[in-house]
Amino acid sequence: MSERRVTMADVARRAGVSPTTASFALSGRTDMRISDASRERVLEAARELGYRPNVTARSLRTKSTQTIGFVSDRITTTPFAGDVIRGALEAARERDHLLFITEAGGDRAAESSMVHALLDRQVDAVIYASMFTRHITPPKELYGQRVVLLNCLAPGFDAPSVVPDEVEAGRDAARALLAAGHTEGIWSIGGHQAVPATPEGIIAGNERMRGLEEVLRAGGARLDGVVECDWDTRDGYREVAALLAAGHRPRALVCLTDRVSFGAYQALGEAGLSVPGDVSVVSFDDQDIASVLRPALTTLKLPHYQLGRLAVELILGEGPLEAVVHRVPMPLQERASIGTPAEG
Amino acid sequence: MSERRVTMADVARRAGVSPTTASFALSGRTDMRISDASRERVLEAARELGYRPNVTARSLRTKSTQTIGFVSDRITTTPFAGDVIRGALEAARERDHLLFITEAGGDRAAESSMVHALLDRQVDAVIYASMFTRHITPPKELYGQRVVLLNCLAPGFDAPSVVPDEVEAGRDAARALLAAGHTEGIWSIGGHQAVPATPEGIIAGNERMRGLEEVLRAGGARLDGVVECDWDTRDGYREVAALLAAGHRPRALVCLTDRVSFGAYQALGEAGLSVPGDVSVVSFDDQDIASVLRPALTTLKLPHYQLGRLAVELILGEGPLEAVVHRVPMPLQERASIGTPAEG
DNA sequence: CTCCGTTGTTAAATCGGATTAGCAAGTTGC
DNA sequence: GCAACTTGCTAATCCGATTTAACAACGGAG
Structure with a gap:
């Protein structure tokens, strides 16, 4: 966006080591031997320069963008939205992930194009959400991808669902x-x-x-x-x-x-x-x-909040996703509208 | 996420041209001469293979991710949320951009870390939104970045604001x-x-x-x-x-x-x-x-909808952003609660 | 027939990291 | 005293595009 960012090469130069050493020191991997002295110098240099890794560049190599796509039919105009997204957002943040939020308005073509836009940006996974619990058919672009269905069910589609009980x-x-x-x-x-x-x-x-x-x-x-x-x-x-x-x-x-x-x-x-x-x-x-x-x-x-949170927790969990339906409890909000039966 | 995607190299190979030629043909640039025949072959190959460019890779070179960051204090728990986001989403979609939505809950440290997470992913610009119209001080990470303030004002901070009139x-x-x-x-x-x-x-x-x-x-x-x-x-x-x-x-x-x-x-x-x-x-x-x-x-x-939309339109507009306050009209919803004065 | 300018195309560099292969120097084993 | 390991680090590639520099082929001018 503006002034040149500090790159790993800058850090390496300042620490007097090769970019390779800087990379290993910064990622803290132990399978490659780096002396404590070098590691310290790299970390120190990074701190001094305020180095932050360029996630885009890293993603190109690692294939992981630390990013999740969220596709919904309509996130607004319904009370559904806010809390689901907040739950997803908080769970994602705890795991250093960011969320791309999209809305297709129920339009299949728009839906496909949104999913493409997400995949083109190499998202690690996609949450497909519906505002009301219902059966859906995911867009074909989603087949074979890492997906969690939120508030919807798709029998035959190999992905877990998260719905209210x-x-x-x-x-x-x-x-x-x-x-x-x-x-x-x-x-x-x-x-x-x-x-x-x-x-x-x-x-x-x-x-x-x-x-x-x-x-x-x-x-x-x-x-x-x-x-x-x-x-x-x-x-x-x-x-x-x-x-x-x-x-x-x-x-x-x-x-x-x-x-x-x-x-x-x-x-x-x-x-x-x-x-x-x-x-x-x-x-x-x-x-x-x-x-x-x-x-x-x-x-x-x-x-809602729990639905969003659970969807992200599942999607960022280890291993393959299983096509299970997770039912989230609906807590009773006891207030003042139930009394003992009237006489009569 | 899964099976290998088709790359530009694949397209070039199939069309029998170099990656360079494929790149120019696909981007449709006219400053580099490509024969109509070659261009056709490349486009044809891309179509046959279902080629879609890897935006992450492109971004590394071009610095533009076609992505906007949206930072708010609290997008949920308030009716504010939905429509603002919908407006922003639709305007972004019309321009082939995606939105990273984040929420800091009013926590300054969280806010900084969210902005960092956005900048690390090379977002093209950031929308900083407040749920209620108020004066704010943007996190220091935002200084020097391309920013639009949504529903808030920050005198002295060089960015346009979008607020209700x-x-x-x-x-x-x-x-x-x-x-x-x-x-x-x-x-x-x-x-x-x-x-x-x-x-x-x-x-x-x-x-x-x-x-x-x-x-x-x-x-x-x-x-x-x-x-x-x-x-x-x-x-x-x-x-x-x-x-x-x-x-x-x-x-x-x-x-x-x-x-x-x-x-x-x-x-x-x-x-x-x-x-x-x-x-x-x-x-x-x-x-x-x-x-x-x-x-x-x-x-x-x-x-709300208009606020979100205008923020995106401004941010994706050409040229530098001016520190102007844009006031968006609040339309009168005429319904049934106003009558002629009671006699009295 | 040589020089110059087009035209169409490609080799190579670049972006910023991650990763693989390999290389010196110092240790150990026999 | 020499092969076999370790240890610590680096050169070189790669990821998938964009972009710069250069080059072959051809046509026209002089």
Whole structure:
């Protein structure tokens, strides 16, 4: 970028040794014999000159750039982004790696071109991430490369996946309700089937519902009803309002995502029902609004940070990557929206 | 990462020319004469072999890596992140550049080490970003480098800054209220002075208030009161509740940020006042909640995407960078929280 | 027929390190 | 006293491009 950097040759010259000796002294390798005196002089010279190795030059020879590529469909416009990247960033930093972040916006051609751009720069590995848990087909350029799939699954593609443990989260939601004494009047809002507008619901929704129903059943409880709707605030509001208008009187709502919970809050509020006095609410995701709602929402947190971190830890681990699915726990954020069942 | 890549030497061999000829043919330079026949053969060979240049190797010679470093204090845990990065990413992609994203968490030492890691990889330029508009002192490693400051100012540091036009946003907030007929009972919540917990308020708060008061005054209106508080939902709720409890009856609230507006909504709701029927609300930032609140919040949007995009456009522009402050407009998101003044 | 200027192409150097092969000088073994 | 090792260090290559310097072949001018 500007004034000439200090090179290893400069260091060698100052230390009065050959570049070869300087190289070995600096890399601290023990398989090549360097006297303590020479090593000291080289290190001293490097310190005095403020020498820093040129990673680009080194990479040309070693093939390792200490760099990871991160390809996602859309890292922004979704709460997913920040924490995943932060987790990946921190894990990478601990291992002296840097991250190339790219976003393809769901465009296959763009995706291929991004992967090419990464491979052209000799990245050591690539993290392929999806904003919602789903099945994907990696771009062909990724076949044969060192890859970890983040928040997505690709059966038949030889790479590990890192995804949230949705089934267990569903179980935990059930356990939280049971623990508070809820066994009747439990409704789920958001459903487990994908509706056209929310394909992202396919995996997360199904698995959450599976865990939820399993534990409720085992605990002698069951769902009074399953309301299918889009995973957004508007639909949450509308469906809960409709539910109440139809004369139902739920004691507990399991909302499949926080946005739906927010809508449910609005509908309950307008109907004069209080949370958790009249109705308990348990939710999933732990988006920003969850802690800011009144009362604060009890929800199962998507472990974004951990997903990002684990993906990097796996990818920078030793040895070949195994095509295993790693399920990361979704911790329960206990706040104020679950109470004991209302009388009546 | 895996099987040997096709090199330029492979292409040259196949085309039956020297690597030199292949290089010139592929780079399409006209200052070196290559016959059309040779050029065609080289291009054909490259196509057949699926040749892609090794950017790392090229960079060693040319010093240009087609890569930009992005250093921020904290890109996550703030709505700031996503869109800024998306803007930067898209602008970079249009110019065939890739972005190294790093985050230092406000730690000076970490910041220096991140900048080193970037410079060691020969990045062409560095974007130094802050999550809130503020004055900063860039790490010394950045002096003499090609830098653009994003969402921050560093007087005395020779680099352009890209920041939101807060003063004009304040003016626009005032214009929106005046246009709806508001001239009395206008209060601002959030204040213009920094309170300890929100140093980020210093610049944004002051400038927004300056623009706001300037236009209100010019329009024959004024603020009935300025409430100072932290820029969060809790404080917004508490201060507006207190305001109402004290017997005040505002007709319009200018909340300095959406989180404060959300708190204000809650307090107004509990007091039985409707938005915008009884009280109009205009806000700043356009965070996620803004469009999801009921009624949807009219707010001045922080131009995150544009900030990121402009930073990259400047940095990849021709010629030296000038230490100019670029102010990016904050567009008014007209939604449903401003009405005509209540009778009263 | 020689000199000069084009034209098209290539050998060789370069970028900044990592790595391999080899070379002196000093030790040890017998 | 001489081969066989060690020890400590360096010359030379290599990585995959870009770029400089030079060179052969040809055509036109004088």
